[in-house]
Amino acid sequence: xKFFLPLLFLFILSARAQEKSDLFIYGDLLPDAxxxxxxxxYTIGVRTLEVIHxxxxxxxxxxxxxxxxxxxPLTLEVWYPSAIDENESPIEVYHEVMGSKNDPKRxxxxxxxxxxxxxxxxxxxxxxxxxxIIVSHGYPGSRYLMTNITENIASKGYVVVAxxxxxxxxxxxxxxxxxxxxxxxxVLYVLNEISKMNRLKNHxxxxxxxxxxxxxxxxxxxxxxxxNIGGAGYSPTSVDLFKRMTKGSRxxxxxxxxxxxxxxxxxxxxxxxxxLAPWGMEYNLWxxxxxxxxxxxxxxxxxxxDDISGYEKGTKTIYDGCINSDRYLLTYENARHNVAxxxxxxxxxxxxxxxxxxxxxxxxxxxxxxxxxINQHFIxxxxxxxxxxxxxxxxxxxxxxxxxxxxWEGFKPRTSVGLQLDYSPCLNxxx
Numbered sequence: 001x002k003f004f005l006p007l008l009f010l011f012i013l014s015a016r017a018q019e020k021s022d023l024f025i026y027g028d029l030l031p032d033a034x035x036x037x038x039x040x041x042y043t044i045g046v047r048t049l050e051v052i053h054x055x056x057x058x059x060x061x062x063x064x065x066x067x068x069x070x071x072x073p074l075t076l077e078v079w080y081p082s083a084i085d086e087n088e089s090p091i092e093v094y095h096e097v098m099g100s101k102n103d104p105k106r107x108x109x110x111x112x113x114x115x116x117x118x119x120x121x122x123x124x125x126x127x128x129x130x131x132x133i134i135v136s137h138g139y140p141g142s143r144y145l146m147t148n149i150t151e152n153i154a155s156k157g158y159v160v161v162a163x164x165x166x167x168x169x170x171x172x173x174x175x176x177x178x179x180x181x182x183x184x185x186x187v188l189y190v191l192n193e194i195s196k197m198n199r200l201k202n203h204x205x206x207x208x209x210x211x212x213x214x215x216x217x218x219x220x221x222x223x224x225x226x227x228n229i230g231g232a233g234y235s236p237t238s239v240d241l242f243k244r245m246t247k248g249s250r251x252x253x254x255x256x257x258x259x260x261x262x263x264x265x266x267x268x269x270x271x272x273x274x275x276l277a278p279w280g281m282e283y284n285l286w287x288x289x290x291x292x293x294x295x296x297x298x299x300x301x302x303x304x305x306d307d308i309s310g311y312e313k314g315t316k317t318i319y320d321g322c323i324n325s326d327r328y329l330l331t332y333e334n335a336r337h338n339v340a341x342x343x344x345x346x347x348x349x350x351x352x353x354x355x356x357x358x359x360x361x362x363x364x365x366x367x368x369x370x371x372x373x374i375n376q377h378f379i380x381x382x383x384x385x386x387x388x389x390x391x392x393x394x395x396x397x398x399x400x401x402x403x404x405x406x407x408w409e410g411f412k413p414r415t416s417v418g419l420q421l422d423y424s425p426c427l428n429x430x431x
Contacts, residue, residue, distance in 0.1 A: 045121025136222030183225025223278025303335025
């Protein structure tokens, strides 16, 4: 009996591992997934980091119409190529919540979901320095909202850092002005912090990251922030609106087109930006002049029925206005706003819940898992070309060829329907 019990225990563990490997985990491939959706050659680790951006404007606690300051905490999730044996199939359990802290009818509900990463794994020992990708979630959201993208991209040889934006997560969401102010500030701060970690000999990221090849990915308000830090300064109209929202604060002027401090903040290490359903154009956050400031390559992804960020007067107008960016626009026909998140967790399917718990993750027309796969394919191609010079990916973004074919490059027969891909070259001939 003493010999039998350990064998039984090992058998149970093996069976559970097999069950997990057979599960469909967020970001896994459907049978109709396009070619570049498949995970890359690297197994990945994941770690949580805490950083503090000191002496920041506390826009929520202005005193006597004067700005006050605080130390702003940020939680980061980092995915990276790891030293895990290639035959292993690591499983991570992510802890998340859904609901709305500000709505008593939508209490916070904790849930867990699985990912394919190993917590605190050792980074891969390699002479290669991996490009950095910084990911910014929507309002509200969290660093775990898009693991379908973060894990996938990391497996292809990137260090991926997703931010929990303080005052903007499911757990701590506060009024909108803090989120609007801090989106681009948080992203640039995190870029600088990762650069510092890369130089610390006792840090797990030491000499591991190439921050001179940085890409940004943002969804909804996160899309707004990454466009701003990428060079699309806010319009004077939006700055005036912010002043009215915050009882006269002029702090957003530092992110406005034409402001010298903003122009100085545009960082040459950032080489590409991906904006999924970026919010703000319908609220005049930019104008046609300020959009000209985006001069790095960009990929826009949106549904043409987006009822949050808008399409014709929203994402499409931003895409059209960024004339100094070499840019692409991937459009999901009849999709609404949710073109980035993971699929809805099973807890969101329970009877009696506010339907918005489900609609925070799901689209009314598209299978969210299919959206995830298509995004993985095009983001892989775009970042691979712009950050790794992978010329073999060029056919997947060859719009002229795509528009003449019934089957898109990398797509299985009969699966490239409901999509539109557009391309506009940079008009600035000096670039």
